[in-house]
Amino acid sequence: MKRFAGVLVCLLAASGGVAIGQRGRGAAPVGGPPKAVAPIDLTGNWVSVVSEDWLQRMLMPPRGDYAGVPLTLEGRRVANLWEPASLATDGCKPYGAPAVMRIPGRLRISWENDTTLKIETDAGQQTRLLHFDPPKTPVTERTWQGYSQAAWEQLIQRGGQGGGLVPPPPRAGAALKVTTTKLRAGYLRKNGVPYSEDAVLTEYFDRLSEEDTEWLLVETSVSDPKYLAQEFLTSTHFRKEPDNSKWMPSPCETRGKK
Amino acid sequence: MRHSLRAVAPIVLLTALAAPRAAYAQIDLSGEWGTTFFEDILHRGATLVPGDNTGVPLSEAGRRKAESWDEAVVATHERQCIPHPVTYAVRGPGNIRMVKIVDEPTGRLVAYSLQGSYVGHYRTIWLDGRPHPSELAPHSYTGFSTGGWVRNTLVVKTTHMKMGYLDRNGMASSELATMTEHFIRHGDRLTVVTFIHDPVFLSEPFIRSTDFVLNSSGNAGAWGSCGPDQIVDELVDRAAGYVPHHLPGTVDPGREQFLSSRRVPLEAARGGAATTYPEYAARLSELAGAPGRATSTEGPACGGNRCVAPPPNDGSSVKVTKVQGRVFMISGAGGNIAAQIGDDGVVLVNAGTGKVTDKVLAAVRELTDKPIRFVLDTAADAENIGGNESLAKAGASGGRGQVAGAAIIAHESVLRALSAAKNSKNTALASVSPGSWPTITFAGELKDVQTNGEAIQMLHQPAAHGAGDSIVFFRGSDVVVTGNIVDLTRYPLIDTAQGGTFTGLLAAVNRIIDITVPHDWQEGGTLVVPAQGHVGDESDLVEYRDMLTIVGDRIQDLIKKGMTLEQVQAARPTFEYDGLYGATSGPWTTAMFVEAAYRDLSGRR
Numbered sequence: 001m002k003r004f005a006g007v008l009v010c011l012l013a014a015s016g017g018v019a020i021g022q023r024g025r026g027a028a029p030v031g032g033p034p035k036a037v038a039p040i041d042l043t044g045n046w047v048s049v050v051s052e053d054w055l056q057r058m059l060m061p062p063r064g065d066y067a068g069v070p071l072t073l074e075g076r077r078v079a080n081l082w083e084p085a086s087l088a089t090d091g092c093k094p095y096g097a098p099a100v101m102r103i104p105g106r107l108r109i110s111w112e113n114d115t116t117l118k119i120e121t122d123a124g125q126q127t128r129l130l131h132f133d134p135p136k137t138p139v140t141e142r143t144w145q146g147y148s149q150a151a152w153e154q155l156i157q158r159g160g161q162g163g164g165l166v167p168p169p170p171r172a173g174a175a176l177k178v179t180t181t182k183l184r185a186g187y188l189r190k191n192g193v194p195y196s197e198d199a200v201l202t203e204y205f206d207r208l209s210e211e212d213t214e215w216l217l218v219e220t221s222v223s224d225p226k227y228l229a230q231e232f233l234t235s236t237h238f239r240k241e242p243d244n245s246k247w248m249p250s251p252c253e254t255r256g257k258k
Numbered sequence: 259m260r261h262s263l264r265a266v267a268p269i270v271l272l273t274a275l276a277a278p279r280a281a282y283a284q285i286d287l288s289g290e291w292g293t294t295f296f297e298d299i300l301h302r303g304a305t306l307v308p309g310d311n312t313g314v315p316l317s318e319a320g321r322r323k324a325e326s327w328d329e330a331v332v333a334t335h336e337r338q339c340i341p342h343p344v345t346y347a348v349r350g351p352g353n354i355r356m357v358k359i360v361d362e363p364t365g366r367l368v369a370y371s372l373q374g375s376y377v378g379h380y381r382t383i384w385l386d387g388r389p390h391p392s393e394l395a396p397h398s399y400t401g402f403s404t405g406g407w408v409r410n411t412l413v414v415k416t417t418h419m420k421m422g423y424l425d426r427n428g429m430a431s432s433e434l435a436t437m438t439e440h441f442i443r444h445g446d447r448l449t450v451v452t453f454i455h456d457p458v459f460l461s462e463p464f465i466r467s468t469d470f471v472l473n474s475s476g477n478a479g480a481w482g483s484c485g486p487d488q489i490v491d492e493l494v495d496r497a498a499g500y501v502p503h504h505l506p507g508t509v510d511p512g513r514e515q516f517l518s519s520r521r522v523p524l525e526a527a528r529g530g531a532a533t534t535y536p537e538y539a540a541r542l543s544e545l546a547g548a549p550g551r552a553t554s555t556e557g558p559a560c561g562g563n564r565c566v567a568p569p570p571n572d573g574s575s576v577k578v579t580k581v582q583g584r585v586f587m588i589s590g591a592g593g594n595i596a597a598q599i600g601d602d603g604v605v606l607v608n609a610g611t612g613k614v615t616d617k618v619l620a621a622v623r624e625l626t627d628k629p630i631r632f633v634l635d636t637a638a639d640a641e642n643i644g645g646n647e648s649l650a651k652a653g654a655s656g657g658r659g660q661v662a663g664a665a666i667i668a669h670e671s672v673l674r675a676l677s678a679a680k681n682s683k684n685t686a687l688a689s690v691s692p693g694s695w696p697t698i699t700f701a702g703e704l705k706d707v708q709t710n711g712e713a714i715q716m717l718h719q720p721a722a723h724g725a726g727d728s729i730v731f732f733r734g735s736d737v738v739v740t741g742n743i744v745d746l747t748r749y750p751l752i753d754t755a756q757g758g759t760f761t762g763l764l765a766a767v768n769r770i771i772d773i774t775v776p777h778d779w780q781e782g783g784t785l786v787v788p789a790q791g792h793v794g795d796e797s798d799l800v801e802y803r804d805m806l807t808i809v810g811d812r813i814q815d816l817i818k819k820g821m822t823l824e825q826v827q828a829a830r831p832t833f834e835y836d837g838l839y840g841a842t843s844g845p846w847t848t849a850m851f852v853e854a855a856y857r858d859l860s861g862r863r
Contacts, residue, residue, distance in 0.1 A: 039409070050534045051465055052298045054313030055520055058533075058542065068299035104536040123536065153444070155285075155410070174409035175444065204444045208411070210453050210463065217442070217467060219449050233294050235449050235467035246537070 033114035034132040039152055039174050040207040042117065046107040046216050046238035047246065053234075057104055060084070061191045069193050075227030082192025092252035095124035096144040096186035098201045098222045101236050106247055107216075117150060117176075124252035130178050139182050142197055146183035153177050153204070176205040188222065188232065199224035214240035285410050285443045287356045287370060292473035295351065298466070301425055302351055308427045309513025311529030312522065316429065318556035319834040320459030321528045325509065326808060326834070327428025328502035333492035336771065336800040339484035339780040343399045343422025344381065345431040347374065348439070348450050349468055353478040361386075370405070370412075374478045383414050390417050393569055394579045394589055396793045397433055398781050405441075412441040420781070421801045424454065424464060429529075432458040432838060433798075434566045446472035457565035458837035461556075462531040485778040499768040501807040505815050525553070558830065559837030562848060568747035568790055571641075573614030578621050579793060583735025584710055587787050588621045590614075592641040596739045596787045597622060598732060600710025603631040604653070606664075607730045607739040607787070612644030612694070619652055629654040631709055634716060635668035635696060636741025637727045638675040638756065640686040642789075643668075646694035667705065668696040669718050671726030675756050717773075719743065722766035723750060725757030729770055738773055739787045744802055746791030749832070749839045749851035752858075760810060760858040767803045771796060805835050810855060817860045827852050 050057050056065065066079050095103065105123025112118040112129060119128040130150035139147040153173025180201040188195050200223050208215040216238040221231045295302065301310070311324055331337060342350045354374035359382070361368045368386040381400040390402055401419035405412050416437040423430050435456035442449045448470040453463045493500065504510060517527055523545035526533050532541075559565055569575075569589060576590040578597075588595040591610030595618065598605040604626060610618055622630065630653025635643050646666050653664030673696045679687035705716040705728070712734035719727045723742040730739040742751050743766045752758040774784035774796035786794040812831035821829070827849050832840065840848045856862075 048536060049465060050536070051313045051315070052467070053300075054534070055300055055310075055522070058312075058526070058539065059520070059522065067303075067305075068296045070296070104539065106536065174411070175442075177444075204442075206411070206442055208440050208451060209408070210438055210440075210465075211455075213463075215451075215465070217440075217449070217451060219442070219444065219447065219467075219469070221447070233296050233447070233469045233471070235297070235451070235469055237451065237465055237467055248537070 034117075034150070034152065035111050035114045037152070039172055040176070040205075042176060042205055042207065042216065043109050043111065045241040045244045045247070046109065047241050048101075048104050048106070048236065048238050050104050051237075053102070056189055056191075057102060061189060063191055065191060066189070066193045069188055070229045070232055071193070072227055072229045075194055075224075075229075078194045078227065079192050084191075086192070087190075090187075092124065092144060093186040093192075094188075094190045095121075095126050095252040096183055096195070097128060097146050097148070097180045098183065098195050098199055098220070099186065099188050100124060100126050100128075100145075101203075101218050101220060102234060106241070106244075107238060108244060108247065109216075122247050122249045125249050126252065130176070142182050142184045144184050144186060146180040146201070148178050148180040150176060150178045174206070178203045178205065194227050195222060195224045196226035198226055199228075216240070284367065284407055285412070287412060287441055287443055287448065288358045290353065290355050290473045290476040290478055291448050291470035292353045292476055293351065294469045294471060297469070298349075302349065306425060306427050307512040307516045308510035309527055310427060310516050310522075311429055312527055313534055314424060314429055314529040315460050315462040315464055315531035315534055316529040317459055317461040317559055318554050319559045319837055320429065320456075320461075321530070321554070322506070323430045323459055323834040324428040325528075326503045326506070327430075328504055328510070329428070330493065330502035331804075334500070334502070335489050335491075336780065336796060338489045338492070339486070339776075339778065340797065341399050341484070341779045343431065344401045344403075344416060344419055345422045345424055345435065345437060345452075345454055346426070347381075347400075348372075348452065349425075349466060353473060353476055354470065355478040383412075390415075392577065392579060394577060394587065394792045396782075396785065396795060397798070399779065399797075401437070408440075410442070414439040414441065420797055430459050431456050433801075434458055434838065435460075448472070458559045459834070462534075483778045484780075486775055486783075498772075499764070499803065499807065501804045501811075503804075503808050503811070505812060528554075530554075558833050558840065560840075562836045562840045562842045564747060564840060565837045571790060573611070573617060576614060576617040576621055578624060581735070581737050581785050581787060581793055583732065583737060584712060585732050585735045585737040585785075585787070586625060587793055588618055589790075591618050592644065593639065593742070593789050594739075594787050594791075596730070596732075596737070597625065598710060598712065598714070598735070599626045599628070600712070601628070602709045602711075603628040603656070605632045605634065605707070605709050605714065606630060606649060607634045608636055608642040608741065609633050609645030609649045609694075611641050612646070612648060615645045615648035618645060618649065629656075630664040631655055632707060633664055633666045634707070634714075634728070634730055635666065635672055636730060636739065636743075637724050638668075638672040638679075638687055639724075639742055639751075639753075640690060642741065643672075643676075643690060643694050647691050650693075650697075665698050666694070666696045667698045667700070667707065667716065669705075669716070669726040669728050670699040670701045671724070671757075672696055673699050675724065675726060717769070719762070719766040719769060721757050721759045721762035723758050723763055724753040727766060729766070729773070731773060736775075736784045737787060738770055738784060740770055740789060742789045743767060743770065744786065744794075744799060745789040746794060746798060746802065747839070748790070748841060748846060749835075749848060750806070751789075751846050752851065752854035754854055754857065758854070760806075760855040764803070764806050764810060767799060767806060771799050771803060774799065805839070809835065809852075810859060813852065813855050814859050817856070823853060823856050823862075826856050 103123045108120040110118050115132040117130040128145045130148045132150045153175040154170040155173050156170050157168040185197045202221045204219040206217040219235045223231050352374050357371040359369040370383045372381040383403040383405045385405050397418045397420045399420050401416040403414050403416040405414040421433050438453045440451040451467045453465050455463050579587045581587050584598045584600050586597045591614050596607035650663040655665040676695050703718045707714040715731045716728040776783035776796045780797050809831050816826045
């Protein structure tokens with residue numbers, strides 16, 4: 001019995017050798033606080049490079065321009081009600097979590113503590129906190145940035161080794177997954193294209209190296225049973241900057257009035 | 259318990275031994291992927307108009323290239339079947355399919371085939387570590403792609419792309435561009451991040467990210483085909499070689515409507531790297547009161563010189579490139595040399611400068627031990643005929659030519675120019691030994707040669723690069739050798755002292771285009787050996803012809819306005835092409851090319 005058990009242990013170790021090797025190369029995020037086991041470094045200063053949707057992002061799009069946004073009929077009706085004059089009072093509505101990464105501006109990303117990543121924006125002066133730990137008490141307050149639950153991506157492996165007797169361990173991903181809820185209703189675009197407080201935001205944060213530049217890619221998915229007929233997908237890219245010398249904070253309240 | 263352990267152990271052992279060990283960092287990208295239109299719909303849909311370059315980091319050359327573009331050009335014969343180039347295909351409004359290509363004996367993933375309704379045709383992304391082809395290899399609309407894994411991302415490098423576009427409104431990508439793509443999968447979502455680097459038409463890399471969703475019930479394969487038989491006459495009452503374009507100062511009528519309807523300042527609409535950063539918002543505020551102004555002090559790309567050095571042709575590196583059929587290209591010994599190889603022996607078209615004939619001979623000997631039978635000269639150029647004598651001596655005509663060695667065939671104008679040069683002290687031709695002179699000449703428009711079971715035609719083209727130009731057409735191999743009529747690394751050398759003219763040269767390029775017949779999707783088919791640069795095909799000639807036509811029309815327009823040569827040169831009619839063909843120093847500068855064109859078009863020789 002002991003002999004067979006020993007053989008099994010050895011075989012399992014051999015079988016798991018792949019996974020161990022994977023951790024060695026891929027830094028599986030286990031065995032430490034999220035900051036310590038981060039597979040990618042997202043901290044630093046980042047600037048958005050507006051090479052997509054330039055007309056809607058750099059200029060004020062006209063009322064009724066919701067091209068590309070899969071609005072429901074109700075969403076269109078609400079978008080068509082928007083008036084430019086309302087910018088003076090609802091200037092912060094385009095700076096909620098579902099849209100703020102799409103606003104031309106700069107990000108400053110840092111670790112608030114071992115389990116919380118902080119994203120600050122200079123455009124609109126918003127702060128997002130990405131919590132790796134679950135909330136200690138139920139979150140009830142709705143805010144522009146909502147409550148963001150973060151986790152390093154884990155790649156589940158199905159089937160394979162041992163016919164299910166030895167389920168393979170999840171593989172370390174190389175991205176940060178963030179799910180955000182408890183949002184205040186806001187705008188997906190500055191011209192009143194709406195999302196409701198029931199919207200759920202799912203994001204993946206990836207790092208890319210391209211020749212001598214470093215890039216941050218934020219893949220965003222917004223689902224909203226009220227105003228969106230399907231998930232609204234965008235992917236927004238930021239180039240790393242050496243410092244924060246170009247940081248130009250401006251509060252959303254006043255930006256809306258410009 | 260004991261028995262169950264005994265039963266399980268062998269299973270675990272086998273499983274452990276069989277566990278894949280090389281799969282790490284590979285995410286399965288295969289499947290049908292449906293594109294999404296949530297981003298950039300104004301650029302990807304029908305609403306895109308000429309003049310909307312917003313968000314694209316164009317150089318001033320890129321802006322001018324886009325501004326001269328007339329959408330009627332897509333109706334010309336040679337452009338009707340051009341597929342979306344790889345710089346745009348994934349961005350286009352079509353689904354894609356990623357197919358794994360596996361090495362069957364080992365099961366190793368060696369490539370992905372990227373297919374799609376707007377990709378045009380199959381595109382292979384090699385993952386097996388193979389190198390990219392030589393810089394002399396042909397280009398294509400899909401380019402040549404290799405990939406590797408970085409963490410969980412497939413990173414793909416693409417080179418050898420043809421002149422293409424970034425969007426469907428005339429924003430161009432040059433053949434000197436390269437591209438990197440990052441394929442990132444999270445669950446059922448695939449994001450392809452594309453970086454395009456183009457030293458000619460972009461001042462910064464152009465990044466776009468395109469999202470796809472897994473679409474297991476989809477079928478991206480309905481792309482059909484487009485070949486020469488499907489091309490129709492869309493532009494009636496237009497002369498052959500007509501190239502629609504806008505002269506500087508004229509704009510597409512759609513641009514003004516775009517600017518006013520979207521309230522876009524002209525400067526911003528023209529694009530540029532500065533417009534893509536958040537701080538440009540301040541500039542937009544400044545421009546709000548002056549939406550029609552657009553000024554740029556930016557010069558041509560790369561200071562007016564070709565942005566990537568052409569392959570060396572000084573003998574330091576003599577290379578052989580298979581063209582197709584029986585024809586090879588020997589490069590690096592002056593102008594490109596074509597070599598037809600067969601049982602009868604070797605036919606060379608041109609012979610290089612003669613400074614490294616031993617290397618040329620060694621290159622020929624790599625291909626065959628048969629004798630050189632003929633040397634066909636395309637013109638009287640020192641860089642093409644300097645090697646005639648040595649190469650001919652090393653050959654044997656087999657009873658033709660009345661001389662020992664290989665026969666040298668050229669138009670009689672070549673012999674006339676060489677003999678005249680003996681009494682002249684101001685031409686490089688004076689140094690060409692009489693042993694390099696043609697031994698067989700022809701005076702008419704056509705000379706036929708038949709070797710290695712293949713018909714070869716020398717087609718005389720008068721007053722082009724010089725007076726004695728011949729185009730050499732290998733009919734069986736389907737290869738055309740252009741001589742100095744087409745040089746993919748510089749503006750065409752027009753030897754006015756030998757009777758060369760701009761209009762004659764342009765007519766010669768159009769004649770070659772008439773000879774060439776592409777395969778489907780406007781690539782391949784008849785291949786072209788140019789004076790210098792990579793092996794080409796009809797679409798490369800069309801880009802070259804279009805450049806010549808557009809530059810010629812601009813010079814003609816400036817002449818009509820009464821401008822002197824100096825004023826025309828100062829107006830830089832070649833501006834956006836200088837990064838591809840320009841030179842500010844050396845034996846053939848842009849200024850010399852413009853002068854040759856000006857003197858011909860103005861009649862002031």
